[in-house]
Amino acid sequence: MSARDTSAPRRILRQSFENRLSHWLIAISTFVLIFSGFGQMPMYARYGIAALPGMAWAADYHLTLAIHYLAGAVLVFAVVFHVLGAVLTERYTIVPRRGDVKESAQIIAAMLGRGEEPPSHKYLAEQRLAYAFIGANILLVALTGIVKVVKNLPGIEMNNTVIFISTTIHNVAAVFIILGIVGHLAAFLIKANRALLPAMFSGYVDRAYAEERHPLWYTELRPEQVEPASMESDT
Numbered sequence: 001m002s003a004r005d006t007s008a009p010r011r012i013l014r015q016s017f018e019n020r021l022s023h024w025l026i027a028i029s030t031f032v033l034i035f036s037g038f039g040q041m042p043m044y045a046r047y048g049i050a051a052l053p054g055m056a057w058a059a060d061y062h063l064t065l066a067i068h069y070l071a072g073a074v075l076v077f078a079v080v081f082h083v084l085g086a087v088l089t090e091r092y093t094i095v096p097r098r099g100d101v102k103e104s105a106q107i108i109a110a111m112l113g114r115g116e117e118p119p120s121h122k123y124l125a126e127q128r129l130a131y132a133f134i135g136a137n138i139l140l141v142a143l144t145g146i147v148k149v150v151k152n153l154p155g156i157e158m159n160n161t162v163i164f165i166s167t168t169i170h171n172v173a174a175v176f177i178i179l180g181i182v183g184h185l186a187a188f189l190i191k192a193n194r195a196l197l198p199a200m201f202s203g204y205v206d207r208a209y210a211e212e213r214h215p216l217w218y219t220e221l222r223p224e225q226v227e228p229a230s231m232e233s234d235t
Ligand code: HEM
Pocket: 014, 015, 023, 026, 027, 028, 030, 031, 123, 126, 127, 128, 130, 131, 134, 135, 181, 184, 196, 197, 198, 199, 200
């Protein structure tokens, strides 16, 4: 019996465990923060959500506040972990570059059948812009959240203007984050983008997809990112 190399490698490792860990810690804590944050405005009692079976707790201010604090701590940890990881490994492939707005317009035009899609590096220009938009608003909500935690500490008297400004930024950034998430998830309605979904679960993407859509990244892959070709018995 002999084994032969049936094809080129099938899959490419796109997202390290560390990247997936920070993505999901940020995503899950953000969903919990949105739910518990809006719970502090007494909307769940008002709009009948607390009347749904098993949902009475959602109108309990002290409980939603405790949940908000806990998820806030997870979010701050994940942000620090992600930023430190990028700085220590000097990997900034997702940071926006000059010309990204124009390149995003070209990608969208190509999806609508007008012109060719420009060759992309690890991320498409629009992914880098989405990252900056969601990332900046997460930083704002985290920093103003910390100000609000300090304000709530016993014995702290904080200036009313500082409280007003940080609460306004906290709420506006929260709304922008929700819009960013809607846009992020809507991107997967487009078939071409769906090939990226496994990257955030198993870490791998299809080789042919990487070669075709991210050719500038594909040529720079390190050997350990390439899954060995499947070996198939020819008997
Ligand atoms: C609070 C929720 C979430 C936040 C804040 C968030 C944030 C981000 C950001 C900033 C990026 C990088 C830029 C981009 O590709 O657009 C990203 C990538 C990604 N996210 Fe999310 N995300 C969230 C939820 C989700 C969910 C629910 C899914 C899947 C069902 C998902 C799947 C992905 C995938 C597949 C990528 C691209 C990976 C790649 O290019 O290799 N995300 N996310």
